[in-house]
Amino acid sequence: MTAFIDQVLNELLARDTKISNCTFILPSKRAGSYLLHRLAGMVDKPVFSPRVLSIEDFAQEIAGLKSVDNITSLFEFYSAYKDCTPRDEVENFETISAWGQTLLHDFNEIDRYLIDYRAFFGYLSDIQEVNHWSLQEDQTSLMKNYLSFWNKLPVYYEQLQKQLERKGLAYQGMVYRRASEKIEDFIINNSGKYVFVGFNALNSAEQLIFQRLLETGLGEVFWDVEKTFFEDKQHDVSHFIRQYATEWEWYRGKPFGKLSSEFTLAKNIEMAGIPKNIGQAKYVGEILSNMNEEDLQSTAVVLGDESLLLPVLNSLPPNISEVNVTMGFALRNAPVALLFEHLLKIQAGHQEKWYYKDLTTIKNHPLIKKVTGGGSNRLSEKIKKENLVYLSSETIFENASGFTLDLYRLCFQSWKNNPEIAVANLQELIYLLRTHLDKDKDKLTLEFLYQFHLLFNKLNNLLQEYTHVTTLKSLFIIFKDLVSLQTVDFKGKPFSGLQLMGVLESRVLDFKNVILLSVNEGVLPSGKSSNSFIPFDLKCAYNLPTYKEKDAVYAYHFYHLLQRAENVHLIYNTESGGLNAGEKSRFLLQLEMEQQGQHRIRQFSVVPNVPAIGKELKVIPKTPEVIERIREMAKRGFSPSALTTYVRNPLDFYKQYILGIRESEEVEETVAYNTLGTVVHDTLEKFYEQWIGSEITEEGLEKAISETPSEISRQFLKHYTSEPLQNGKNLLIYEVAKRYVVNFLKSEIKTLEKGNSIRILQVENKFECSLPIEELDFPVNLKGTVDRVDEFNGKMRIIDYKTGKVEQNKVEIVEWEDIHSDYDKYSKPFQVLMYAYLLHRERPITSAAEAGIISFKNLQSGFLKFYKKDKNGRGAFKDPDITPETLGAFREQLINLILEICDPQVPFQEKEMKQFAW
DSSP states (O other): OOOOHHHHHHHHHHTTTOGGGGEESSHHHHHHHHHHHHHHHHOSSSSOEEEEEEEEHHHHHHTTEEEHHHHHHHHHHHHHHHHHHGGGOOOOOHHHHHHHHHHHHHEEEEEHHHOOHHHHHHHHHOOOOOOOOTSSSSOOOOHHHHHHHHHTTTHHHHHHHHHHTTEEEHHHHHHHHEEEHHHHHHHHHOOSSSEEESSSOHHHHHHHHHHHHHHSSSSEEEEEOOOHHHHHHTGGGGHHHHHHHHHHHHHHHHTOOBBBBBSOOEEEEEEEEEHHHHHHHHHHHHHHOOOOOHHHHHHEEESSSGGHHHHHHHTTTTTTOOOOOOOOOOOSHHHHHHHHHHHHHHHHTTTSEEEEEHHHHHSSHHHHHHHHTTTTTHHHHHHHTTTTTEEEEOOOHHTOOOOHHHHHHHHHHOOOOOOHHHHHHHHHHHHHTTTTOOTTTTTTHHHHHHHHHHHHHHHHHHHOOOOOOOSSSHHHHHHHHHHOEEEOOOOOOTTTEEEEEEEEGGTOOOSSEEEEOBTTTTTTOSSSSSOOOSSSHHHTTTTOOOOHHHHHHHHHHHHHHHHHHHHHEEEEEEOSSSOOOBBBHHHHHHHHHOOOOOEEEEEEOOOOOOOOOOOOOOEEEOOOEEEHHHHHHHOOBBBBBHHHHHHHHHHHHHIISOOOOOOOOOOSSOOOOHHHHHHHHHHHHHHHGGGBBBBHHHHHHHHHHHHHHHHHHHHHHTOOOOOOOOSSHHHHHHHHHHHHHHHHHHHHHHHHHTTEEOOOEEEEEEEEEEEETTOOSSSSSEEEEEEEEETTTEEEEEEEEEOOOOOOGGEESSSSGGGGGGGHHHHHHHHHHHHHHHHHHHHHSOOOOEEEETTTOOOOOEEEEEEEBBTSSSOOBBOOOHEEEEEEHHHHHHHHHHHHHHHTSSSSEEOOOOOOOO
């Protein structure tokens, strides 16, 4: 294989061309560096190095203008816009920036293709009028403003160009237009030879420059085109070059130049379909691991999707001793970028207090955690303990000290919606972070911080020069645009080792082994997306590039990578989920159909072998230490919730009550169901404790209803947060709690109106008792809190409140042995019977009594009494009264359950969990 650049240099040297007098113009700086490297190895005597320029630098040299980036162009455009717009009609910078970049892109296209802008904008304005039915007599003010915008485009365009030219600046398209206008002066004032190497798709300005230099003898063009594609008039690879060969005056009646035939040589081509981007990166590592050092020196890994850079770098095998990354690492992908972005975002939306999730995002950022070394723990504990959803700056500062306090002041002191304060604080934050990082261990982080320091310097310069950015929201937009353009360059040896690059960096370069990733439709080619105000038909009418021309450009790059390669690996993503995934590129299909056996093409899919992982239920043996913890728990007392937790799943019982593991305490942003239950229970306790030992009255209940809103608010303040419940889901939950209590109190009034009497005996009473078990050599106690004990028409009732929905069949049993076998069916009867047993041990139940549940979601069913049904489960109910015999039968099952918990031979066996609908 002889690389194309080598072929060009060999031809020039064979003609005895004075290389030192030549200026080489190439599509990219990477190609220019490679040309100088190859030239150094070809000449056998000292020569002065020729000038090497990219096409953009060459255009700037001709135009005599300095190109500016997109952000500066946007700032300049806004200045031009304000100069051309009445003061009372001027939109703010934030609004203009939303569409300004798109308009500047169109200005670029118009200039690069040397379009008569006045006629073009007039045509575009006419299209908008037709599209929006503006010929009707009565136009709305919105329609008038919209059409006025399109009519003013020529004015904006002219003002922007005048403004930039006064400063010696230009956006890219303007550079090309001025270069095409000044090419004659350039030809007169310059001599030497201008050699254009490896170009394909040229805009109109470039075509004019190339032709004029060819016609005057100052220029020479070396096209890299395959004969097969050039002669095939349907093939997109030579779409542009065939056009130049037939339309340029210079080539009429002359041979076009040498055409390559390397693509027809037999190649080994693999097309591998691999799921997911990470899968592609891992497969690249596998390919490279089988290469020797010599092969690696002539191998390029080309990323169709440049976001694969880090996965590929992390997948390189140990045999890679050198790697040169031509493409830069996008600064927006640096971890610290999220820190600055989030700071700007939350400061832009800051009002009086800070949302705890925004605060948590900042303080839990890996870099902040690293430099504070746990200095945020006190603040985290306060947030969880007091359930703070919103925090003031003072609260944050009171719970930090030293370096952490300095850092938090920069982050959470209000920036007063002032962009200059924001940039100053961010710069100071970078300095503060830098002083707490290790120069040897944190080199990469320090490099990222330095790049952001440069970026904020640029932002500061823009703020000083232009007065457009007046809010943090505008600053945030500009920051995101700037960080998306910034890259961090890698250091490496550019001409040795494995080459890792993007598709555009591969222009003009040739490699023996090529590994191309993400050869998917939507990536190669990129598809029909277009960021433009110009309709497709208008682009076609003025010969502006459309997605068809873009596809032809991608086709050239794709086939050029294969042109001189011997071994090619084309890898695409087979994963169907997500955008641009699962469909292999049309280039692969085209390659399959057109080769007719001249290349060895192998197609296959790589499907990872992921073994099915069966869930094994855990079994925890009861060691002596576990038995000792059970003894301690028995001494403290088994509660109904603890015992029903064991029934539900012994593993949960082991974790919660033996190991003492609780769910991590998190901020309860929306009122949780258990909090709602606590609020309702405590509100009713507050109302009913005044009637202990006496009968409740309708007047007392009416008074309680009137006091419900204020009491509910007090209970939420106590159990939830000090923040008022004035909006969102919490307001709805507050109303639900209020409705539960009011509806219950009204149901009590209706009960009294029917002539019934209710006498309150106990409210939220805590009971404890011992439970002698002969089989155990240690004491066992029971404990629990009964929501309410009353006398209904002289008959005792033991009541458990439930804020959830409970049906009558959930408080019934058939066989006593079932009561500790199925949590879903029998947890409610187990609890109420245990409360009855605890009450019975304190004051024996000698007369008729009932136990059951009042469900606030099923109030119409009233008091749901415990029943034991006939054995067939279908007959009439037995007497619902709680009797000593009933409690004796329950006691027997209770002892069996506790014996099972305390039995060293019965391990904690995990149960297959059901899905419960709460």
